[in-house]
Amino acid sequence: MSTGVWLIGARGSVAVTGMIGALAVRAGLAEPTGCVLESPELRSEAVPGIGELVFGGHDISSIPLVKKAAALAEAGILPARLAGVVQDALLEIEQDVRPLPVHDTQAGVAEAIGADLDRFRRRHHLERVVVINVSTTEPAPPPHPAHTDLDALRAALDGPDPVLPPSALAAYAALCAGCPYVDFTPSTGARLPALDALARSQGLPYAGHDGKTGETLVKSVLAPMFALRNLKVRTWSGTNLLGGGDGANLAEPAANAAKCASKQRVLAETLGYVPQGATRIDFLEDLDDFKTAWDLITFEGFLGTRMRMEFTWQGCDSALAAPLLLDLARLTAAAHRAGRTGPLTELAFFFKDPLGQVSHALAEQWQMLRDALAAFDARITRR
Amino acid sequence: MSTGVWLIGARGSVAVTGMIGALAVRAGLAEPTGCVLESPELRSEAVPGIGELVFGGHDISSIPLVKKAAALAEAGILPARLAGVVQDALLEIEQDVRPLPVHDTQAGVAEAIGADLDRFRRRHHLERVVVINVSTTEPAPPPHPAHTDLDALRAALDGPDPVLPPSALAAYAALCAGCPYVDFTPSTGARLPALDALARSQGLPYAGHDGKTGETLVKSVLAPMFALRNLKVRTWSGTNLLGGGDGANLAEPAANAAKCASKQRVLAETLGYVPQGATRIDFLEDLDDFKTAWDLITFEGFLGTRMRMEFTWQGCDSALAAPLLLDLARLTAAAHRAGRTGPLTELAFFFKDPLGQVSHALAEQWQMLRDALAAFDARITRR
Amino acid sequence: MSTGVWLIGARGSVAVTGMIGALAVRAGLAEPTGCVLESPELRSEAVPGIGELVFGGHDISSIPLVKKAAALAEAGILPARLAGVVQDALLEIEQDVRPLPVHDTQAGVAEAIGADLDRFRRRHHLERVVVINVSTTEPAPPPHPAHTDLDALRAALDGPDPVLPPSALAAYAALCAGCPYVDFTPSTGARLPALDALARSQGLPYAGHDGKTGETLVKSVLAPMFALRNLKVRTWSGTNLLGGGDGANLAEPAANAAKCASKQRVLAETLGYVPQGATRIDFLEDLDDFKTAWDLITFEGFLGTRMRMEFTWQGCDSALAAPLLLDLARLTAAAHRAGRTGPLTELAFFFKDPLGQVSHALAEQWQMLRDALAAFDARITRR
Amino acid sequence: MSTGVWLIGARGSVAVTGMIGALAVRAGLAEPTGCVLESPELRSEAVPGIGELVFGGHDISSIPLVKKAAALAEAGILPARLAGVVQDALLEIEQDVRPLPVHDTQAGVAEAIGADLDRFRRRHHLERVVVINVSTTEPAPPPHPAHTDLDALRAALDGPDPVLPPSALAAYAALCAGCPYVDFTPSTGARLPALDALARSQGLPYAGHDGKTGETLVKSVLAPMFALRNLKVRTWSGTNLLGGGDGANLAEPAANAAKCASKQRVLAETLGYVPQGATRIDFLEDLDDFKTAWDLITFEGFLGTRMRMEFTWQGCDSALAAPLLLDLARLTAAAHRAGRTGPLTELAFFFKDPLGQVSHALAEQWQMLRDALAAFDARITRR
Ligand SMILES: NC(=O)c1ccc[n+]([C@@H]2O[C@H](COP(=O)([O-])OP(=O)(O)OC[C@H]3O[C@@H](n4cnc5c(N)ncnc54)[C@H](O)[C@@H]3O)[C@@H](O)[C@H]2O)c1
Ligand SMILES: NC(=O)c1ccc[n+]([C@@H]2O[C@H](COP(=O)([O-])OP(=O)(O)OC[C@H]3O[C@@H](n4cnc5c(N)ncnc54)[C@H](O)[C@@H]3O)[C@@H](O)[C@H]2O)c1
Ligand SMILES: NC(=O)c1ccc[n+]([C@@H]2O[C@H](COP(=O)([O-])OP(=O)(O)OC[C@H]3O[C@@H](n4cnc5c(N)ncnc54)[C@H](O)[C@@H]3O)[C@@H](O)[C@H]2O)c1
Ligand SMILES: NC(=O)c1ccc[n+]([C@@H]2O[C@H](COP(=O)([O-])OP(=O)(O)OC[C@H]3O[C@@H](n4cnc5c(N)ncnc54)[C@H](O)[C@@H]3O)[C@@H](O)[C@H]2O)c1
Ligand code: NA
Ligand code: NA
Known part of the structure; x- marks a missing residue:
């Protein structure tokens, strides 16, 4: 076959x-x-x-x-x-x-x-x-x-x-x-x-x-976690630093915009609302294929208490x-x-x-x- | 009723x-x-x-x-x-x-x-x-x-x-x-x-x-993510800093051991193997109920490439x-x-x-x- | 007086x-x-x-x-x-x-x-x-x-x-x-x-x-540390998330550019060269005055070994x-x-x-x- | 010569x-x-x-x-x-x-x-x-x-x-x-x-x-920063994960204690007081010589406002x-x-x-x- x-x-x-x-x-x-x-x-x-x-x-x-x-x-x-x-x-x-x-x-x-x-x-x-x-x-x-x-x-x-x-x-x-x-x-x-x-x-x-390989992969499990627990996500901001051929291209504003929109979609659709914050992609040639992403999530719990989570993802894209x-x-x-x-x-x-x-x-x-x-x-x- | x-x-x-x-x-x-x-x-x-x-x-x-x-x-x-x-x-x-x-x-x-x-x-x-x-x-x-x-x-x-x-x-x-x-x-x-x-x-x-409120909650979505993606988790280490009455008590070695074991169980059972690393609880009075946990996860992808993720969780336990x-x-x-x-x-x-x-x-x-x-x-x- | x-x-x-x-x-x-x-x-x-x-x-x-x-x-x-x-x-x-x-x-x-x-x-x-x-x-x-x-x-x-x-x-x-x-x-x-x-x-x-209050303050001690130790900083990237009146204004491209340039100056002048990477300011209204900055620094040591440091600064600007x-x-x-x-x-x-x-x-x-x-x-x- | x-x-x-x-x-x-x-x-x-x-x-x-x-x-x-x-x-x-x-x-x-x-x-x-x-x-x-x-x-x-x-x-x-x-x-x-x-x-x-190579090196510039700015460090907690021959040995309680004490000395002597918190060393064989340290610092500014900083250091010890x-x-x-x-x-x-x-x-x-x-x-x- x-x-x-x-x-x-x-x-x-x-x-x-x-x-x-x-x-x-x-x-x-x-x-x-x-x-x-x-x-x-x-x-x-x-x-x-x-x-x-x-x-x-x-x-x-x-x-x-x-x-x-x-x-x-x-x-x-x-x-x-x-x-x-x-x-x-x-x-x-x-x-x-x-x-x-x-x-x-x-x-x-x-x-x-x-x-x-x-x-x-x-x-x-x-x-x-x-x-x-x-x-x-x-x-x-x-x-x-x-x-x-x-x-x-x-x-x-x-x-x-x-x-x-x-x-x-x-x-x-x-x-x-x-x-x-x-x-x-x-x-x-x-x-x-x-x-x-x-x-x-x-x-x-x-x-x-x-392909869902890095930051968005993590989002696709963390966003449901907040949703299933009925915690209110107030802000979700992401920074992606990447080099390589893909990084160079994504630094172009038009490609960047397309990619970032596709990265935030998971939030709106999983949470049912759009928290404040944006996802950014920055070209950092020296990192080559070893992308580093950092996300900050602030959320609200019972009686309005403010909490936060952050993660750093250091993955090899290819x-x-x-x-x-x-x-x-x-x-x-x-x-x-x-x-x-x-x-x-x-x-x-x-x-x-x-x-x-x-x-x-x-x-x-x-x-x-x-x-x-x-x-x-x-x-x-x-x- | x-x-x-x-x-x-x-x-x-x-x-x-x-x-x-x-x-x-x-x-x-x-x-x-x-x-x-x-x-x-x-x-x-x-x-x-x-x-x-x-x-x-x-x-x-x-x-x-x-x-x-x-x-x-x-x-x-x-x-x-x-x-x-x-x-x-x-x-x-x-x-x-x-x-x-x-x-x-x-x-x-x-x-x-x-x-x-x-x-x-x-x-x-x-x-x-x-x-x-x-x-x-x-x-x-x-x-x-x-x-x-x-x-x-x-x-x-x-x-x-x-x-x-x-x-x-x-x-x-x-x-x-x-x-x-x-x-x-x-x-x-x-x-x-x-x-x-x-x-x-x-x-x-x-x-x-x-009750699953903090670091273990996050583990219960991240560990399945690695499992579903067939990525090999090599190490998972956690540090929990917490104050409050609960923190003071958990600093006692016996209670600490009980709690830490219960925190690592999710890894073994979700991944099907036990990665290196341990979870620790340290009493830090000044944090009071605002626990801070930091986890480092190192994992291996295709062709043995080493990658890592870390997260910081800053939650109000009560x-x-x-x-x-x-x-x-x-x-x-x-x-x-x-x-x-x-x-x-x-x-x-x-x-x-x-x-x-x-x-x-x-x-x-x-x-x-x-x-x-x-x-x-x-x-x-x-x- | x-x-x-x-x-x-x-x-x-x-x-x-x-x-x-x-x-x-x-x-x-x-x-x-x-x-x-x-x-x-x-x-x-x-x-x-x-x-x-x-x-x-x-x-x-x-x-x-x-x-x-x-x-x-x-x-x-x-x-x-x-x-x-x-x-x-x-x-x-x-x-x-x-x-x-x-x-x-x-x-x-x-x-x-x-x-x-x-x-x-x-x-x-x-x-x-x-x-x-x-x-x-x-x-x-x-x-x-x-x-x-x-x-x-x-x-x-x-x-x-x-x-x-x-x-x-x-x-x-x-x-x-x-x-x-x-x-x-x-x-x-x-x-x-x-x-x-x-x-x-x-x-x-x-x-x-x-006024030097947050990320740049930290840079002004970390950059000399790398310089005094003769370690080569390859990249230094910063993300600043801030709300408040100042944040709203700095989100304007012109003000943003002025501020970011002033933030990177410390690197060039302390290290004697300009590492790759940029500093960004993003407006995140919900954070109000509690700015959060994340910096990733990658550096090279003896015999070319690659290492990295990251820090998160969560300060109240005012x-x-x-x-x-x-x-x-x-x-x-x-x-x-x-x-x-x-x-x-x-x-x-x-x-x-x-x-x-x-x-x-x-x-x-x-x-x-x-x-x-x-x-x-x-x-x-x-x- | x-x-x-x-x-x-x-x-x-x-x-x-x-x-x-x-x-x-x-x-x-x-x-x-x-x-x-x-x-x-x-x-x-x-x-x-x-x-x-x-x-x-x-x-x-x-x-x-x-x-x-x-x-x-x-x-x-x-x-x-x-x-x-x-x-x-x-x-x-x-x-x-x-x-x-x-x-x-x-x-x-x-x-x-x-x-x-x-x-x-x-x-x-x-x-x-x-x-x-x-x-x-x-x-x-x-x-x-x-x-x-x-x-x-x-x-x-x-x-x-x-x-x-x-x-x-x-x-x-x-x-x-x-x-x-x-x-x-x-x-x-x-x-x-x-x-x-x-x-x-x-x-x-x-x-x-x-030899001062990692977390303590960073402490020796950050602690003076807080001191020079007259900011009050409330807590400073460190976690060191390391493998290698040195890591295996330091996991022994006696060696660990000696090393940890030498690591906190910089705080007391630079700040003039001892903040809450401890430094830990944990053996994590798989990391080998690539030690990872995470430090959480909480501090107090003007009018008692609470702030925090954390850093992750990923260095090759040798x-x-x-x-x-x-x-x-x-x-x-x-x-x-x-x-x-x-x-x-x-x-x-x-x-x-x-x-x-x-x-x-x-x-x-x-x-x-x-x-x-x-x-x-x-x-x-x-x-
Ligand atoms: N690596 C990841 O994690 C990941 C995840 C999701 C999506 N992607 C996407 O996968 C794509 C490839 O990523 P990569 O890292 O391999 O990039 P790359 O730059 O290494 O490879 C792209 C290749 O496409 C070729 N190419 C360009 N235009 C072409 C055209 N019109 N017809 C045929 N070939 C053309 C280039 O010459 C190059 O060889 C990118 O679009 C990237 O956004 C990658
Ligand atoms: N807060 C969380 O996120 C969380 C999560 C999981 C489990 N827990 C567990 O919940 C428990 C309570 O946490 P907390 O933060 O409210 O602690 P706490 O110290 O504020 O309250 C414990 C209360 O139990 C009382 N107590 C002690 N021994 C007792 C006994 N024998 N009979 C009756 N009362 C007794 C104490 O006087 C105190 O009022 C702890 O065991 C903690 O490990 C808490
Ligand atoms: N807070 C920090 O850590 C920090 C650090 C460095 C620099 N700064 C700078 O300090 C300034 C003040 O920051 P803030 O957080 O108090 O901002 P803010 O927005 O709270 O206050 C600015 C004030 O300036 C007033 N203003 C605007 N234009 C004016 C004009 N032409 N003449 C007189 N008043 C005018 C506004 O009405 C407002 O009351 C900003 O420029 C900021 O970039 C602040
Ligand atoms: N690498 C660092 O960043 C760093 C920083 C500060 C201090 N140190 C210290 O430097 C020392 C060496 O670190 P390493 O990573 O090379 O460790 P290592 O385990 O690779 O090497 C130690 C060597 O010492 C030998 N040895 C043990 N006992 C001995 C004895 N009694 N006489 C002679 N040789 C003996 C061992 O056989 C081994 O070859 C450790 O004590 C470590 O704590 C290292
Ligand atoms: Na962090
Ligand atoms: Na981090």
Whole structure:
């Protein structure tokens, strides 16, 4: 049951850490720590094994995977030893990482992406290919009438002006090519009515948005704690200091705003009101991938007594994101196999800004996930 | 449906904050912030209203409630204004707070306690009286053969030597007098086979142990977060600095050990392994009731990457505990009304060291609570 | 030796806390905690006693001092009891707090300010009046040729267009009226060549800028620690969350930028290089005057080993600033009495952004202060 | 001017990091970051260069230096690259690291130590040899009459019973052999009247105690900050979590108590009073050399307002200690060269528990150090 994983942004930190991790787990050189699907309660027939994943992808950078791996090792994200051991396997994956196609029209780009996906599928005799966006976060695109209507979109893509941001174009191309699409970033992805229609008409599932790896993960358990205890959160302020390629990009005001909004959503939806305070992202190059977040929460208890809590989270972003990337590839493959179509709201556990009107409390999201896996298993067995 | 709440330790901080809070909420002077049962999802027919609670109790101290209230206001635990407004109502409760009875034998003490409970019930025409221990934490008692056999216990209590620690004697007296018993402290309470047998034979429920108000509350959401994400917690170390009467007592090595063990239990049971590190309690008189806890958690992610999280919790212990006291009184009354007997394992949400083999994850405990309320409602309606 | 203290912004938090504190200390109701001049090593003949200070000032707000005092007590900045006790004395000060004069030309405003200062001096038979700016922080003014030349400035002030920001106009008026001037804010104040010339020609001292009360105070001891130990600071990032009137104003981008720059200056000047990272100020209304700052410092030791330190500072801004206000009034009076003219660089101990090329290390600043007091004493005794 | 550095505990983390660091700096492979004497303000003629230091020592362990170096690299204390490059030089030092001598009497041990020191000096044509104790912290020894009298001590050492703890015996042997002695640990060392007399009669200097590398370093700048600002520190509580060999040993109650007392001394002596609170050391094996300390400080400002500060220090102990080891070797050599005898109180900058009645404020200690260097230089030039 070999499954292709086609990564948009295949030369980035998350992508390469994911590839190396999968190779290391397959070779028995590493434990699948951080891989949610490896928890005993979530064992499932429907999902492919980590060792069954085959990688390829697009990127606009041309840095060789082996060189990126060395840089990740140098930065302490990977054990240096490991980067060496998997070198040959990375060189093989290198064959399937291609430059992002260019063309006069976006329709042309989409077609070329589709052709690359087809070639990848055939070359490796893959049962299915899941496309996952782990490229640089985009600013939110200006609205366009073609975003809401599939026919209008098809027509517009043939025109000379770009109508979709890169992530949405990748989603379009993937869905046209019969591939499920996952967005690990806060970018647009498949989150447009026209693309939702396309997914449904193609019988394909899609998932997103924005992998939940650090501060927001903590929020998704602390906010429910205050809510379940009926304590009133007065303020919640967050500061995120991060370096790395992602940090540099998020320092851009537009990307920053998109990311911060997705980070505060959990509060409003879990508490039922919006406490004072904001979340900030500041670029601090020297930290590289070792993000540090500090949150201050002030709250009110019985008879108005004021209290406070603060936490500092010092996490390695790629090391937290990469195992989720593998989980999402496997889960989306299972969903596809089970015939699930449209937005995969049941994968909210993985995302800061999940699709659909779903709970933002981590424990509830985990139960949704467990139930979804059971349903996939049931459908597959029935067949 | 007026319900008596008989507090062992009725002149302590938690007890008096609870009384004043109930009076203030009844008078419309305060919101029931921190009262879990006031969350819309937990509304129930079975539980009495906060305004229907009638207070009394035992203590070995003779400080007048009004004076204790003034001290709490001075320490910033209560608004000074409130302590004044409820003065008359406190003076009325004062009528029902009695010195802990003394007698030659523990059987004699138990009988006297029972008599006090009866008088209280009759005086206020109470449907039922819930006895709750909020007195000073005891050291763990030496084992005694009579602890495991009810007949042996009855015989031993008639002897000249004390066989039960004060909390267990209170539980014995309560159960004999037909009252459900709740232990908000880490002390023994009803947690002896002989007392369990007594509760069952009397058709009474009991609950405990050790109200979950601060660091352990946070642990009960963070530990599941690491578990659900399949991240490996390597170390978890906690430091608790607290003043107040409780702090002074917990600085005693025996009480400290009892409390710390109850605080680490959540880790072992949620993670499935015991990370390195310990929890400490240090007395810091000047902090008074405003406990400060600091926890350092180091964990390992994908490919062995080391990460860490720390949090500081600055809570007012009595302000966190008092609304739970009201919740527990109301819930135990409802359980009793619904005919529930034996250990109330479904109240694990409230306790650091819950009865029974139950989940230590807060979200699951909350669902157990919600289901229990629904069951109580169903049984009461059926009648 | 009674000394007038004329406060620009006399109805603000710092001003009113300062007044009440001076009254309370004089009445023996409070200790002079936080008043640097009360340390035994700094006892001096030259400085007036706290009880010898007489208060007045200008403000654009008309909130009565007594009402402001009540608000400060409500916010926990002052003991409620105290606000009551000093009420009569505040009502007396109220007689000397006047609306900021308005006039067609800035020269006219300056003259009216001078007249108010004269009236205050005569009414209370004051030996001298120190003018201190504790009003809202202004944005940095656009440059103007008249700023660098006193004659040009005099001419321009007679014109219809404003040429000085309010703080500099207050400094001009004070100096013209023979009063030393202190700026407790990051605003322009006397920091213009034309005003420096005026001070010198009038034989008057002036001081500033920006009272050092919180995060920067801590920086001024931690940065020297890293420097003395020859450890390399790689990054230093600060987040300041503050409410209150000052917080609201500092949330304005221009004021924010001025304040943040003054906060980072200590790093560059103490370390000799500029580490990565920035300082941020975020408005968080609910915190009111209880500012919370969090700083993350990453540094490098022997053989490149990476280490880190973080601190959280939770201070009450007005309670930290008010005693410094009294210190500065007394010190500047002493400097004036001792015949010291021009910029009081020896008061760097008190300021985030001190005048002159002076050390930013707190310990050295304290020695400068001690030496300056000794010099004042010597000069006064010689006379 | 080659200088011998004889390390008691030569196979420990501090010792080996110090050796490798000196080799790396000499070879131009590393910057002398953390070496205080490399600050431009402290350049001195009197001190030997880092490259002029020659290492040897005693240990009770027999782990080869090269193996220890590999372990330090594995633990992230040294760059792995460096451990490789200096391998040959370490093998050479290995020739001069000997097992701690054993003998029937302590006099015999001392003589054997002296013989080892002589051999080392002659073999490398050293101008002088500084003995530095960096071995495991001992418990405080029971008092003994011979500790206060040199003749009595000499007699007692000939007897069959041990009269000195190992550190004091090493100090005795060093002083007898004409070598200055430095104690980097909290152990007894030369801190006995009889040994002080010996040092003076031999014309030798000695220094100590307990290298100031982490939490206490921070205390030595923060406590003066509160003192200079006349703020009242109410409580100061510290938690130190540390692994490594040193951590394991300090978890022993007796060593722990010795270390903790030396850590709180700075507070009492800087503030002039003892705030509430204690310092704790807890062993947390997994942290290895990367100690984490958390301190909570609560303080009172003007009009009694309560405030607080907390800091977390995450330092690599050996990386902080090793450069100080080099500084101390060089400084003590310079002191000896300059004819300085008795306790080197002027080196308080380096120690948690400095000799003599000296300031505990870091800035003042630094000035003492600078003045001492100038005095050494002056005496050497005069000769
Ligand atoms: N690491 C985490 O914890 C985490 C969590 C949530 C979301 N994310 C998101 O994942 C994404 C990747 O993060 P990263 O740390 O790997 O960043 P990265 O900068 O290391 O990698 C991004 C890669 O995308 C490539 N790229 C840019 N534009 C592209 C395009 N139009 N088409 C194809 N490739 C393109 C870049 O060349 C680069 O190789 C970011 O958007 C980030 O916000 C990361
Ligand atoms: N406040 C919290 O957050 C919290 C959380 C969990 C558990 N607890 C437990 O609740 C209990 C009460 O806490 P508190 O802060 O109110 O303490 P407290 O010291 O203010 O009050 C304890 C009261 O018990 C009384 N007492 C002592 N021995 C007694 C006895 N044998 N019989 C009757 N009364 C007796 C004392 O006189 C005192 O009035 C403690 O055991 C504490 O460990 C408190
Ligand atoms: N509190 C601290 O720790 C601290 C430290 C350093 C600097 N400062 C500075 O001190 C100043 C006062 O702080 P605060 O907390 O008292 O602020 P605040 O807002 O409480 O008071 C400012 C007062 O100034 C008045 N004002 C505004 N413009 C004026 C003008 N043109 N002329 C006269 N009065 C005017 C306002 O009406 C108000 O009464 C601010 O500039 C602040 O940045 C405060
Ligand atoms: N690292 C720091 O930041 C720091 C700061 C202050 C003080 N210190 C002190 O420095 C000392 C060394 O610390 P470390 O981390 O290198 O410890 P370590 O455990 O790595 O090394 C101690 C060495 O001393 C040896 N030893 C034990 N007893 C001995 C004896 N009687 N004679 C000779 N050698 C003996 C051990 O075999 C070991 O090799 C400790 O006492 C520690 O408290 C360290
Ligand atoms: Na903190
Ligand atoms: Na922290």
